[in-house]
Amino acid sequence: MRNEERSESQDEGGDRGGTRTRLALLPMQANSQVPLTSEPRPPPTMQPRPKEDVDHLAKLYRQMFLIRRVEEESARGYAEGKIGGFLHLYIGQEAVGVGAIAALRPDDYVITTYRDHGIALAKGMSPRALLAELFGKATGCSRGLGGSMHMFDREHNMLGGYGIVGGHIPLAAGVAFASKYREDGRVTLCFFGEGAVSIGGFHEGLSLAALWKLPIVFICENNEYSMGTPLSRSMSVEDVSLKAPGYGMERDRFFADDVLEVERRIGDAVRRAREESAPTLIEVRTYRFRGHSMSDPAKYRTQAELDEHKQRDSLGRARSGLIEQGMAEARIDALEKAVEAEVADAVKFAHESPEPTLDILESTTYSGPFAY
Ligand SMILES: Cc1ncc(C[n+]2csc(CCOP(=O)(O)OP(=O)(O)O)c2C)c(N)n1
Numbered sequence: 577m578r579n580e581e582r583s584e585s586q587d588e589g590g591d592r593g594g595t596r597t598r599l600a601l602l603p604m605q606a607n608s609q610v611p612l613t614s615e616p617r618p619p620p621t622m623q624p625r626p627k628e629d630v631d632h633l634a635k636l637y638r639q640m641f642l643i644r645r646v647e648e649e650s651a652r653g654y655a656e657g658k659i660g661g662f663l664h665l666y667i668g669q670e671a672v673g674v675g676a677i678a679a680l681r682p683d684d685y686v687i688t689t690y691r692d693h694g695i696a697l698a699k700g701m702s703p704r705a706l707l708a709e710l711f712g713k714a715t716g717c718s719r720g721l722g723g724s725m726h727m728f729d730r731e732h733n734m735l736g737g738y739g740i741v742g743g744h745i746p747l748a749a750g751v752a753f754a755s756k757y758r759e760d761g762r763v764t765l766c767f768f769g770e771g772a773v774s775i776g777g778f779h780e781g782l783s784l785a786a787l788w789k790l791p792i793v794f795i796c797e798n799n800e801y802s803m804g805t806p807l808s809r810s811m812s813v814e815d816v817s818l819k820a821p822g823y824g825m826e827r828d829r830f831f832a833d834d835v836l837e838v839e840r841r842i843g844d845a846v847r848r849a850r851e852e853s854a855p856t857l858i859e860v861r862t863y864r865f866r867g868h869s870m871s872d873p874a875k876y877r878t879q880a881e882l883d884e885h886k887q888r889d890s891l892g893r894a895r896s897g898l899i900e901q902g903m904a905e906a907r908i909d910a911l912e913k914a915v916e917a918e919v920a921d922a923v924k925f926a927h928e929s930p931e932p933t934l935d936i937l938e939s940t941t942y943s944g945p946f947a948y
């Protein structure tokens with residue numbers, strides 16, 4: 577696994593090395609758009625809200641804070657050699673997963689990429705099951721056999737993280753087709769990065785979803801980079817949402833600065849999926865604060881660019897929102913302390929859990945009487 581990690585790192589290095597020289601000679605920004613980072617941002621719109629809204633924001637803030645802390649502990653576990661293989665962190669993108677999943681019913685389905693820890697936690701997976709999976713322990717959500725990229729939780733309808741870029745998008749269309757066929761009233765949320773938009777599976781999935789009017793929302797988490805490659809070097813049109821009209825599909829596009837805004841905008845699409853059985857493509861503009869994976873030193877971007885994004889951290893914004901709405905700092909501190917305790921408990925649980933044993937191989941490989 578470590579070797580694979582090294583080769584991924586070398587791929588990223590390729591973008592800074594010989595390949596880059598050749599790319600620089602090509603007209604990479606065909607539509608000459610303004611670089612994404614300098615596009616105007618809407619001003620903060622934190623209006624006074626009723627108490628139940630403040631409680632709701634506190635709930636979302638708690639989830640975002642939990643994800644951030646679990647991810648930081650994952651990074652530590654990786655550095656200490658307790659986690660093998662790849663590790664792609666969700667730090668910086670928390671508002672997307674938390675806001676989107678807040679717009680769902682518990683029985684709705686979610687499917688995503690390898691950057692799946694935050695999405696799994698937002699969908700209800702316990703930090704214990706997640707960290708134990710990362711540590712390769714038998715108590716993990718996939719019995720320690722899946723690892724970072726394959727978080728799966730049948731109880732919470734979290735249908736997995738997938739390692740092949742765009743490979744899960746047709747699967748998502750299949751899940752939504754099953755819901756329509758069974759008339760179960762469920763909606764599927766399918767998350768992917770902007771790197772998946774140039775992959776065949778993206779177009780196959782969207783085409784079928786529109787043709788068959790499936791109850792699905794496609795959410796492109798545009799974090800501006802695919803490994804070390806900025807969007808401007810991989811797509812001729814940087815507005816990802818413009819792919820939707822080509823399939824006769826509704827679209828939306830916005831920044832994920834405010835988690836409540838994410839919930840509201842995705843909520844509109846979820847309603848459309850549930851009530852009209854119509855799909856939507858949504859491009860949510862976000863940013864990852866860490867490298868692509870733990871092996872990526874992220875030398876393709878400047879410190880100034882990173883700092884600019886960190887200043888708009890949606891986690892900090894949700895926290896200030898709570899204070900602006902009158903929530904006492906002591907209550908926020910208590911909430912954070914409770915999360916710290918939950919994370920410490922999950923790390924301890926993962927450390928102390930047993931490794932999977934050979935006897936589960938058959939039951940986790942075959943169906944029928946041997947099925948797990
Ligand atoms: C089909 C395929 N091609 C290449 C890769 C190698 N790879 C892994 S992640 C990645 C970048 C994807 O970027 P994006 O979709 O923007 O998602 P992000 O990592 O930014 O969340 C690539 C090229 C892969 N896993 N699958």
Ligand SMILES: [Mg+2]
Nearest residue numbers: 769770801802
């Ligand atoms: Mg990306």
